[in-house]
Amino acid sequence: MGNWRTEIFAGFVGAILVIPQGITFAYLAGLQPEYGLYCAIFVTLFCSILGTSSMMSGPNTAVAILIGTAVLPLAGRGSPVYIDFVFLLCLMVGAIQLLFWLMRGARIFQYLSPAAISGISAGAGFLIIMSSLDSILDLSTFKTTFFYEKIYVIISDARDLVNPFSLFIGLCTIAGGYLGRRFSPRYFIIIAVTAGYLSGLLVAFIWPQPITELEYLGRMPLEWLPFSVPTINMEYLMISTKLIPYAITIAFIGLAQSLVIVRELKMETDQDINLDKEVYAQGLANLLAPFFSSFAGAGSFNRTKANQSLGATTPFSGIASAGFVLVLITFLGPILTYMPMAAMAGTLFIVGADMIKWRDIKHYAKVRAELVIYLATFVSIMFFGLATGVVVAVFLSVSVFMLRISQLELTVESSDSGVLLKVKGALFYASLAHLTERFHSHFGKNMTVDLQFTTHIDQSAVDFFIRESKHMAAHGARLTLLINDKQGHFLKKLGASSDIELVAL
Amino acid sequence: MQNMTLFRKLITVVSLITATSVLLMPSVVSAQQGQPTIEQLLQEPFLDDYYSNVVYGYEIITDTQNNASRYVGNSLNCSNCHLQAGTQKEALPLNVAGMYPKWRAKNGKRNGIGLRIRECFLYSMDGIMPPEDAPEVLAISAYVSYLSQGQIMGAEPEGRGVPTLPDTGYDPNPANGRAVYLEQCASCHGVQGEGMAGMPPVWGLNSYNKGAGMNDIREAAGFIWANMPLGNGKSLSHQQAFDVSAYLNLQIRPSDPRDSKFLKLLEHLIN
Structure with missing residues (x-):
């Protein structure tokens, strides 16, 4: 074991970073914020206990978006049946990932080209930006088939639709984030959230809520051990057949992201990492998640990077992070009550914008096939959603691979x-x-x-x-x-x- | 000749309509008879999205502290005023979905059932106004529509709200109200209005705020006369109800959320 002080400090920073992410990703998954925090506690904990690397698992953007798209057609957002279906979906995801582990399926992910993974991540970033607009502008959720219709409706009906108070708080958050990055690239998310919170307090001080109609996070009914048993009966199982394609996609996407992170860690550090064991840890963590009121998760790029830069080298930092989330939330809970959702959405906007990287496009532009995979994945996610985009990405990377090896x-x-x-x-x-x-x-x-x-x-x-x-x-x-x-x-x-x-x- | 074909067509259409209506009739009747109660719903092994939201709404109304704590700022439950989970007449019953949307003087706009529920959280529950699509709001509106089955759209259901008490000819007297309160109410609601287990606080920082409907003397008097002391309603005289209501109105409670804190501070500084 390395220096335990370093590990604990890295865990503390990871906990601070994961709290806004857990809350916003729960929102993306269509769940109440506390479920995201439970995910940040328990999925991280199980994954670190069972795994071999210093990777930080927990709430993940793409997984959260996919959970939302899978379950929203079946039940009303956040309703009891919705939560039951989310738990059922996460059970299926965990089981499929364990099946991957049994079949030694970690090898499959070598066929997914890096361009496809970057394309998926950029597409997810675009989706995050679009969904963060809902909260920044305080739009009542309306469904449009394609994103440009939504932009058109927002622009043409701006005076009726846009809430100026909410927009002000959102802009303060985004500005705080980008200015904060200049001074402290590591903690800029915290700076952004603080800027949003303070501007929210200012607005609430001058105008009362009946005028501003701002959305707040509200009190979070947190428990230390939120045991829950997922409901499984014949009717649910019948309906859940519709969830199977999504469960497979989520299992695949989650593992792909985790394994990309683990592979990078293996190359860059001298940790003793076993890829198969990581698949097992992620799968079992997701299988256990519904029993602790949390949804499925996957490895997080940004938190693992922060963890790595602070010098953490063992799974102990993940375990410490889970503990710190629990402690921090207990103390921060009352403060978080008046956190405006626009501030949360502002941080989400920054996270989403960070996922679309110019560097990637320039990098892949050198090879035509890679550029085609990247752009095709990105565009199909923009127009047809994440699940379709993943299918396109897999299909294209496998066909490029086939074309290459069939050349003599x-x-x-x-x-x-x-x-x-x-x-x-x-x-x-x-x-x-x-x-x-x-x-x-x-x-x-x-x-x-x-x-x-x-x-x-x-x-x-x-x-x-x-x-x-x-x-x-x-x-x-x-x-x-x-x-x-x-x-x-x-x-x-x-x-x-x-x-x-x-x-x- | 043409008339004959027209006649035949007419006959087929009429017979088809009667046939379908005869076929559909039993199912319509049985649907009305088989309207399940909440107790029946609670025993069902499987509920679809609507019915599970109805049950969730019922749970929120009866135990707001645990099921909708996100937006609640005091220690009240919805069923403290909407007695019997909103099914009791003259105690603000919840079978009023058919009356919405309607214009209300309180906020001067057209209120949907959603906005009405959200404002309840802001005023009576002294909390935060939930967003339009909050699961709690949707669940309560599902429960309200469930209770409103069979009511006539737009018409006032029988026993809606609280009874409007006639003018007694005297001004409400808070001093007399205090005496009645200590005699009749304090055993449950406490001498300091702090409430006790199962009985809601009626003033203080854990009670409804100054923007709530209950802070209106007429509204509170109607409620008190019709329902208080609990289980022994309509035992007070109209004047006693007005007096108690005026006494409650004078007590300390959270400020009206419609007031701007900034303007309050300015006023304070100028004075």
């Missing part, structure tokens, strides 16, 4: 006796087309194919060689394959030896 590196050396073809890459049904072209262009000559640097040969490739050698033999040419031992064994098993001349090297 062929070198041709022509001599008097025939043609020598060196094949690098994987030889399988998708990549055969390239080889066929070469065979056709050198038709009628003796061919020698060097397979030493071929990584993989499948049945259809062997069939192709047999067919070609027969075809060539009919025209008086000969096919020779240069192979290594392992390939020879495989080719003989498939019956290639009788027709083709195999030369083992």
Whole structure:
């Protein structure tokens, strides 16, 4: 164990950072703020106890947005049935993540390209900005199909829709955040929240609530051990079949983010990290979450970074953070009562704006395929929501990956006796087309194919060689394959030896 | 010839309408008869979103301190004034969804049922006005619409609000009110109006504020006459009810949330 004082201080800072996030992410998930704080306490705690890294888990933006989109069509925001469904959804998410762990599924996330992950994060940032506008402008929630309709309605009906007091507090928060970042890049969220809170107090001092119609956070009925048993009965299970696609998406997105963080930690620090164990920790934490009145979570980029920069290297900082949230909330509760929602939304706006990074776009613009993945993911999230965007991202990264590995590196050396073809890459049904072209262009000559640097040969490739050698033999040419031992064994098993001349090297 | 086809069409349409109405009739009747009570709802194993909100609303009304503590600033429950969870006549019953939206002089605008509930949190519960889409507000409006089933839209339900007491010809006398209070009310509400377990405080910082409807002498007198002492309503005379009401009106309680603290401070500084 490292220096325990460092760990505890890092936990304290993590707790301060997570409180506004927990409250706002609970809002995104359509739940009362205390559920977000329970998530910040219990998901962080379980994940750190069971895990191996200094990653800070807890309430996560993308997961919270997805919970909201999944359950809102089924029940009214924050109603008892809504909360039951959220708990049911989180149980499913935890179970799916544990299934991932059982199948050693951590490898799958290597196929999700970094561009796709950045695209998802930028798209989630855009969604956060749009939903923070609701609270900053104090709009009564209205549903529009696409975001530009909402912007159009806001602009065209600004005088009726926008609450100037709320807008003032929101702008103070955002300005406080961006100014605060100049002086203290680490704690600027705290500065933003404080600026919003103070401007809210000023507004409340001059104008009474019936005039301003401001939304406040209100008192939070917090318990130290909020046990709850998720309701499960036949009717719920019938309805919850609609939640399964979302549960899979949330499980996938949550693990993808956690594992990206853990992988970075593994590269940058010398922590003894086990990826599979992290999947297990996250899955079990989410499975246990509903029993402690909290929703599912995932690793947090910003808090892990803060944690790392303060020198924390063990899971102990996460455990300390969970404890500090509990203590801080107990003391801060009465102060937080008069926290305007516009101030919370202002911090959300900053968080969202931070997720769309110019640096990313410039970085990925160098490679066209990466840029396409990034932009396609971002645009599809803008128009069709996070779940669709994730599907697009996965589909595009897998197809780019497929296109890349189906490309063969062929070198041709022509001599008097025939043609020598060196094949690098994987030889399988998708990549055969390239080889066929070469065979056709050198038709009628003796061919020698060097397979030493071929990584993989499948049945259809062997069939192709047999067919070609027969075809060539009919025209008086000969096919020779240069192979290594392992390939020879495989080719003989498939019956290639009788027709083709195999030369083992 | 044309007339004949028209006649035939008419007959088919009429017969279709009668057939459907006959088919639908039993279900309509049974729906009205089978209106479940809250007790029945509480025993159901599965409730859809609306009914579970009704139950949640009922729980908020009966135990506001625990179920809607987010927006409550004093130690009252809704059912302290809306007796029997808002089902008792002449005790501010909650079966009034059909009367909203309506114009109210209190805020000078068109009030939906949502705004009415939110203002209750601000004044009577001396708390924070919840947002329009707060789960608590939606649950209470679900409960109010549930109670209002069978009422005529726009018409006043029987026993709405509190009875309006006739003019007694005398001004309300707080000194006499104090005597009546100590004799009749103090055993439950306390000598200092502080209340006790199950009995609400009627003044002090844990009671309703100066913007609440109960702070109006006529309103409070009507409520007191019809319902107080609890279980023995209409035992006081009209004049006694007015006196007690005037006595309560003079006591210390949280300030009216409509007043600007800034203007109050300015006034204080100028004087």
